[in-house]
Amino acid sequence: MAEDRRTKRTRRALHDALxxxxxxxxxxxxxxxxxxxxxxxxxxxxxxxxxGKEDLFATVTADLLAExxxxxxxxxxxxxxxxxxxxxxxxxxxxxEERDRYRIVLRGEGDGKPLQLFLDTCAQATxxxxxxxxxxxxxxxxxxxxxxxxxWVGEQVAVLRWWTADDVAPMxxxxxxxxxxxxxxxxxxxxxxxxxxx
Amino acid sequence: MAEDRRTKRTRRALHDALxxxxxxxxxxxxxxxxxxxxxxxxxxxxxxxxxGKEDLFATVTADLLAExxxxxxxxxxxxxxxxxxxxxxxxxxxxxEERDRYRIVLRGEGDGKPLQLFLDTCAQATxxxxxxxxxxxxxxxxxxxxxxxxxWVGEQVAVLRWWTADDVAPMxxxxxxxxxxxxxxxxxxxxxxxxxxx
DNA sequence: CCATTTGCAGACACAGTGTCCATGAACGTT
DNA sequence: AACGTTCATGGACACTGTGTCTGCAAATGG
Numbered sequence: 001m002a003e004d005r006r007t008k009r010t011r012r013a014l015h016d017a018l019x020x021x022x023x024x025x026x027x028x029x030x031x032x033x034x035x036x037x038x039x040x041x042x043x044x045x046x047x048x049x050x051x052g053k054e055d056l057f058a059t060v061t062a063d064l065l066a067e068x069x070x071x072x073x074x075x076x077x078x079x080x081x082x083x084x085x086x087x088x089x090x091x092x093x094x095x096x097e098e099r100d101r102y103r104i105v106l107r108g109e110g111d112g113k114p115l116q117l118f119l120d121t122c123a124q125a126t127x128x129x130x131x132x133x134x135x136x137x138x139x140x141x142x143x144x145x146x147x148x149x150x151x152w153v154g155e156q157v158a159v160l161r162w163w164t165a166d167d168v169a170p171m172x173x174x175x176x177x178x179x180x181x182x183x184x185x186x187x188x189x190x191x192x193x194x195x196x197x198x
Numbered sequence: 199m200a201e202d203r204r205t206k207r208t209r210r211a212l213h214d215a216l217x218x219x220x221x222x223x224x225x226x227x228x229x230x231x232x233x234x235x236x237x238x239x240x241x242x243x244x245x246x247x248x249x250g251k252e253d254l255f256a257t258v259t260a261d262l263l264a265e266x267x268x269x270x271x272x273x274x275x276x277x278x279x280x281x282x283x284x285x286x287x288x289x290x291x292x293x294x295e296e297r298d299r300y301r302i303v304l305r306g307e308g309d310g311k312p313l314q315l316f317l318d319t320c321a322q323a324t325x326x327x328x329x330x331x332x333x334x335x336x337x338x339x340x341x342x343x344x345x346x347x348x349x350w351v352g353e354q355v356a357v358l359r360w361w362t363a364d365d366v367a368p369m370x371x372x373x374x375x376x377x378x379x380x381x382x383x384x385x386x387x388x389x390x391x392x393x394x395x396x
Numbered sequence: 397c398c399a400t401t402t403g404c405a406g407a408c409a410c411a412g413t414g415t416c417c418a419t420g421a422a423c424g425t426t
Numbered sequence: 427a428a429c430g431t432t433c434a435t436g437g438a439c440a441c442t443g444t445g446t447c448t449g450c451a452a453a454t455g456g
Binding site for chain 1: 380
């Protein structure tokens with residue numbers, strides 16, 4: 001038997017209500033009653049699906065990460081050397097489509113636990129893929145792999161945060177990707193217009 | 199008349215109690231009663247100093263930012279071109295001394311509001327100083343200033359997050375600063391051991 | 397069409413909030 | 427050292443939100 005329509009409807013309604021309300025008021029300010037009411041669901045029903053609002057939020061985050069992972073895998077294997085080409089573009093597109101969910105995660109809502117999960121997952125995957133390529137191509141990284149992965153992911157997440165923020169002018173994803181690629185290749189001193197370090 | 203000893207004592211006790219408890223249990227899980235008890239302060243007294251735990255947290259963050267600002271100013275003006283030299287080293291040292299406070303901010307505790315404030319303040323100051331130098335030295339940035347500032351700050355914050363985390367091996371601040379400087383100058387492809395982009 | 401599952405509304409004890417007040421102690425000043 | 431002022435205390439208060447449980451109605455899948 002397939003999943004009951006009602007449960008699917010309820011869960012989806014609660015997901016959407018949470019996202020909308022977190023954007024409006026922030027996670028902490030929300031009550032289970034608020035979420036249930038926005039979703040047109042009885043409070044008792046909420047508790048029959050989730051243990052609390054943290055649980056609901058965790059589910060939303062896990063779903064987002066799973067979708068991202070599914071989209072990134074083919075893009076990564078199709079990219080020869082780094083992550084700043086096709087994979088980044090795929091990330092940006094996903095973020096544009098799921099802008100609201102990205103915003104609440106990147107903002108650090110919920111004591112930053114979803115954000116922490118997001119960062120750790122990305123950083124770990126990056127470091128892994130990174131080591132794999134270094135070995136496959138017979139090159140030796142000139143900088144600690146974990147540090148480099150953190151820098152890599154941190155940079156992209158910082159841009160994501162800036163790019164998905166409320167007040168920023170919508171720059172095309174391709175434009176952002178191009179800039180970051182140049183940054184990765186030429187370094188930040190080049191980008192700032194200078195030629196020499198201090 | 200100087201400030202009353204008692205108020206200074208209680209405020210400091212509440213500050214410390216908050217930091218310790220957030221590290222132990224996370225901001226959301228805390229009650230005002232918990233914080234007051236840990237600080238050996240009556241609950242009523244808490245409310246005579248702060249409007250709630252968010253207010254207390256905001257004060258802690260503001261203090262941290264103010265201290266950082268005071269330390270960064272001379273380091274920035276003494277550095278010729280970029281931020282990745284002396285200023286970064288100063289940031290790392292401050293983070294090492296105030297490790298606990300940095301950790302709870304960088305983690306995104308409190309729905310990420312303190313983190314947001316931290317990021318925005320740093321990014322704004324960076325972008326400002328960045329434009330100022332470009333004009334003074336007659337160079338033209340090759341990449342959007344705001345984007346570049348976000349990348350710059352995002353990278354350093356990502357490293358800070360990694361460096362101040364619980365489980366990581368303590369790498370010397372000077373070592374971290376050296377790596378980041380090379381990264382900024384030569385770009386990430388160089389760092390990864392490759393020579394060409396994808 | 398029926399048995400099962402799900403959603404609903406209302407009730408419950410409980411925990412934490414934010415505010416108030418009377419009392420006594422600690423404080424800075426003279 | 428004595429002063430008036432300021433601050434901390436502990437208990438009380440109404441109130442909001444939590445988490446769980448009930449009986450009953452409606453939707454669902456077979």
